[in-house]
Amino acid sequence: MLGAITDFTGDLVGRPNRVSDWLDEYLPAVPPAAYLLFFLIIPILYAVYISFFEYSATTIISWNFTLEHYEQLLFDPFYQGLLWYTVRLSLIVSAFCVLLGYPLGYFIATTTPLRRQLALFAVFLPLMVGTVVRIYGWIVLFATNGVINTVLQDLLGFKIALLGNTLSVTIGLIGVYLPLVVLPVYSSIEDIPDSLVPAARNLGANQLQAFYKVTFRLSLPGLLTGTIFVFVLTMNSIVTPDLLGGRSDLTMGRLIYDSAVNGLNWPFASAVGTILTITTTAMVYIYFSFVRDRMGVSEWD
Structure with missing residues (x-):
């Protein structure tokens, strides 16, 4: 009898501690979980x-069940080409952002403090300006009577079509999203201990091997993060292709906007968004799988 009372009393004493431990562990996750639930998952x-x-x-919405929207998107050659154009554009923009952003991030992380501050200011400055304002800056450069064509006309006597095509859209997207690769790469390289590269050189690695085995491998999480940001945002971009592109530069993002806002065809716009989300998720998964299998990277550390 006395043992049962002791066990019961111990349970009462230990229960508040277990509740407190549970609250300490799970309560901080409630706000972000609620945010994701109401502003991402439910929509x-x-x-x-x-x-x-x-x-x-x-x-x-007539609330009559149909698969017509998905049949149209999946089997109509026009929409198949539109999806492929969006994926191809996103891959090209992501590739150029990596090719330009990684050397710039490496330079910022390894240069002198004064140059680092100036370079970071140059990278952050476009982020302080609205996207539309930056795009109109590109329009001033690319227009028929813009800065570039004026110089070409004066020097070479001819003009070229820079605005309203895929080239202008690609350059504009690279200009908008390039900082999203530079900053994560810079942060990753900045966190690498200075002693690792000399240690690799002392162990027999040449300069290129030390860079690949140490600097590049340890900065890969930052590069992956930036690349995914650029790819996902380009897949869903609306403003830049709309302002810099022509009629032939229709993307899935512009199709969603035109269908939902101009045509008020919410079911079709939702179907386009669903296909776009599935495609983007699949491409990101393929990218992660490629990096994991080919480069042996499986963790974010």
Whole structure:
């Protein structure tokens, strides 16, 4: 009897500690989980839900089940080409951001403090200006009577079409998203201990081997983060292709905007968004798998 009372009393004493431990462990996760639930998961699920219903000119959604939107997107050659153009554009922009952003991030991390501050200011400065303002800056440069064509006309006597095509869209997207690669790469290289590269050289590695085995491998998480940011944002970009591109430069993001805002065809726009989300997720997964299998990187450390 006395033992049972002792066990019961011990349970009462230990229970507040267990509740406190549970709160300490899980309570901090409630705000971000609630944010993701209400502002990401629920909207996505609702968009997927209404994508299976017909469009109505009077009520926007008629609530009659249909697979017509997905059949149109998956089997119509026009929409197949549109999806492929969006993926190809995103891959090209991501590749150029990596080729330009990694050397710049490496330079910022390894240069003198004064040059580092100036370079970081130059990288951060475009982020302080709105995207639309930056794009109109590109328009001033690329226009028929813009800065570049004026110089070409004066020097060579001819002009070239720089605005309203894929080239202008690609350059504009690279200019907008390049800092998203530079900053993570710089941060990753900055965190690498200074003693690792000399240690690798002392162990017999040449300069190129030491860079690849130490600097590049340890900075890869930052490079992966920046590349994913650029790819995902380019896949969903609307403003830059709309302002810098022509009619032939329609992307999936612009299609969603035109369908939802101009045409008020919310079910079709939701279907486009669903296809775009699935495609983007699949491409990111393939990218991670490639890096893991080919480069032996499986952890973010």
